[in-house]
Amino acid sequence: MRIPEGTIRYGSTDPTTPRLGVLATHLIQYQAPLYRQIASRQRVRLEVAFLSAAGARSYRDKGFGLDVAWDIDLLEGYPHRFLDAGKGGRGNIGTVSQNLRSWIREQDVVVIHGHANPWMLTGSVLARASGRPYLLRGEARQHCAAGGWKARLRDVVAGASVRHCAAGLAIGELNAAFYERFSVARQFFAPYSVDNDRFSVAAATARPGRAARLAELGLPTDRPVVLFSGKLQERKRPLDVVSAVRSMGDRVALIIMGDGPVRAEVEQDCQGLAAACVGFVNQSEIPAVYSLGDILVLPSSHEPWGLVVNEAMACGLLPVVSDSVGCAPDLVRGLGRVFRTGDVTDLVTALTAAVDSLTDPGLPARIRERVDRYSITATARGYEAAAIEAATAQLSGQLVNA
Structure with missing residues (x-):
């Protein structure tokens, strides 16, 4: 699979549509069809930023216990860039942080995947600091099996992530209950789906x-x-x-x-x-x-x-x-x-x-x-509706404060 340099352009170039940035840890075979669908519908200007190129080439999957190289293209058909690509090749933490900050400022709305990954938490903080609304998408459920201080800390982090997001992208019923528990401002149905x-x-x-x-x-x-x-x-x-x-x-x-x-x-x-x-x-x-x-x-x-x-x-x-x-x-x-x-x-x-x-x-x-009911199209519609609403609300707030 070819790993291109820089940003690859597909989809909408209409300057009146909101710029939707999706922050992803790495390439995942289930997500590529969704990104292609959003790009082809052209209701938002999509760009996916990968924190690493893992999945674009052969890698060691610990769960399978094998070296895995996907035999379908995970990069074709949607705009994307790699945040870990420094001038000399693979970037360090400083390079990724700088690239992430710059990339967020180029977007109107950002999708953050969950609140457990430190880079996702960093992305949500940078989005707020840059005045960019973010949409939260994750797998969290309403109830957690573990108790004690770890559960309390997890709830604090989850609560902060949910309260500050513009909307939650609910993957299903249990995830929707999680957002309701932490009183999310808005929810949009964006189910987990495959092609x-x-x-x-x-x-x-x-x-x-x-x-x-x-x-x-x-x-x-x-x-x-x-x-x-x-x-x-x-x-x-x-x-x-x-x-x-x-x-x-x-x-x-x-x-x-x-x-x-x-x-x-x-x-x-x-x-x-x-x-x-x-x-x-x-x-x-x-x-x-x-x-x-x-x-x-x-x-x-x-x-x-x-x-x-x-x-x-x-x-x-x-x-x-x-x-x-x-x-x-x-x-x-x-x-x-x-x-x-x-x-x-x-x-x-x-x-x-x-x-x-x-x-x-x-x-x-x-x-x-x-x-x-749990199709790629249904997921794309949820992303688009949430992004358009968040971008419109952000613009309205700027006009009121101008």
Whole structure:
């Protein structure tokens, strides 16, 4: 993937539209489609500032335990710059700070991602100092598990970040409750989303070869397929899925997609089951694997949202998730099944109910209808509406004080 120097221009050049700057830590595969969508709609003048170029080239992903190089372009189609690029190459903290300050002053409104990262906190402080309203987007929920002084400190920081933002960009119901808890001035629905159309089309293209592909993996074609997608680490609880499938006998087959520290243990536990561990799958090939499944299971003990649920639903899979998964109230409730975290018996009950519901002829349409509410377009509209309102209010205040 090419890493350009300087600023790359796409999208609106209309000087009457507000300049919306999005501060991002690094390149993330889920966010690039959103940035392209905002740039192409031309309702704001978008520019994304990356604090580092991580993700633009091969990097070590600790969760997967692999060197990862994304096989889709994460930079094309929207204006961007890298704040860590000094004259001699990679910049130091001073260079990034100076570049960040200058970049914020070029914007009318800035999007800050959360309040936990020190650079995001720095960005919010610099935005206020420069007289630029900022929009807050993060994964925080209303209630935190931890108590004590750390929780109190976190609440102080969160409260200050929310009170001083022009608006909160809510990713879903639990995040909206967080903003309400700290009395945010305004909220705009900007859901966590993926490129639903890309996943849907690619999965539909691959589906005619489903039986042959299952046979290649040594899996039966006469039963529903449960699919796990994610990093194979303890907090994702993939072993719970294996245990549940074993308890269900020959009712389902299992595909584990992903890699990580507990892969060997997962593969060991899968022995004797109609199961296949396919390892890490890159972005362009993921929809083809989803096309093999009927039910997605995400049993995590901690999951701020769970974008694999969006991906799988866009490919037509029915979601079954633990009650620790952040998207459960939005994407799963009233459609798929939610079970108690760590309770394999409850997971078996949820999977059994999900399997039974697969015979409902109206299910595919309901899955698509639900996930389409959480689309890239819906997210772009939230960004734009919040940015335009914040910029208008800022201009009105300047005129009153002039």
